[in-house]
Amino acid sequence: EIVLTQSPATLSLSPGERATLSCRASQSVSGYLAWYQQKPGQAPRLLIFDASNRATGIPARFSGSGSGTDFTLTISSVEPEDFAVYYCQQRINWPLTFGGGTKVEIK
Amino acid sequence: QVQLQESGPGLVKPSETLSLTCTVSGGSISTYFWSWMRLPPGKGLEWIGRIYSNGNTNYNPSLKSRVTISVDTSRNQFSLQLASVTAADTAVYYCARGEKIYCGGDCFDSWGQGTLVTVSS
Numbered sequence A: 001e002i003v004l005t006q007s008p009a010t011l012s013l014s015p016g017e018r019a020t021l022s023c024r025a026s027q028s029v030s031g032y033l034a035w036y037q038q039k040p041g042q043a044p045r046l047l048i049f050d051a052s053n054r055a056t057g058i059p060a061r062f063s064g065s066g067s068g069t070d071f072t073l074t075i076s077s078v079e080p081e082d083f084a085v086y087y088c089q090q091r092i093n094w095p096l097t098f099g100g101g102t103k104v105e106i107k
Numbered sequence B: 001q002v003q004l005q006e007s008g009p010g011l012v013k014p015s016e017t018l019s020l021t022c023t024v025s026g027g028s029i030s031t032y033f034w035s036w037m038r039l040p041p042g043k044g045l046e047w048i049g050r051i052y053s054n055g056n057t058n059y060n061p062s063l064k065s066r067v068t069i070s071v072d073t074s075r076n077q078f079s080l081q082l083a084s085v086t087a088a089d090t091a092v093y094y095c096a097r098g099e100k101i102y103c104g105g106d107c108f109d110s111w112g113q114g115t116l117v118t119v120s121s
Helices: none
Strands: A004-007 A010-013 A021-026 A033-038 A046-047 A062-067 A070-077 A084-090 A102-107 B003-007 B018-024 B032-041 B048-054 B058-060 B067-072 B077-082 B090-099 B106-112 B113-121
Touching: A004 A084, A010 A021, A021 A033, A021 A084, A033 A062, A046 A062, A046 A070, A046 B106, A070 A084, A070 B113, A102 B090, B003 B090, B018 B090, B018 B113, B032 B067, B048 B067, B048 B077, B058 B067, B077 B090
Parallel strands: A010 A102
Antiparallel strands: A004 A021, A021 A070, A033 A046, A033 A084, A062 A070, A084 A102, B003 B018, B018 B077, B032 B048, B032 B090, B048 B058, B067 B077, B090 B106, B090 B113
């Protein structure tokens, strides 16, 4: 199965700063990578599908890039509501797999 | 807007079968893929398996021998059964809908809130 490794595990930022989250795959997933946001006690929310496409209703400050094995989720200017855990997920091979998550916390 | 809600026992004894149901409201269960995921404490998300509205299933090989997913279109529900559970199956369990236009059902655009299932005697 494809292993997704997210880094860093925790990212401490102040509101207004730029967030850069990484997801590395153990083998190429082409562009078939999604990103999710999960806040405590809430369901995960789809942010990005196929590496760079924002899901419906997702603000433009969220952007995704990458292909093959290296992917990045960028939050251009972190808002207070963006402090959460972020997961990547590949869909090129079964079983579908997720990364271990990056927690974006308030500095 | 479609909503999903998991239901079932929060405590299951070792060696017994975990059973959960996901009720879909605000939309039809037809022509979509429906998945189960879980989040064990201190770990990442794990995809358990999925079912299409016609009953076709796909399972994670790591759990395939113990998992059954079924669908009841008349009730707009689908269900998870996980047999012979151990403490390692303790997790928050989520149901989710597969996004069908862009992801072919393999990414997830609607999720339930999740339900904690603890395996303990």
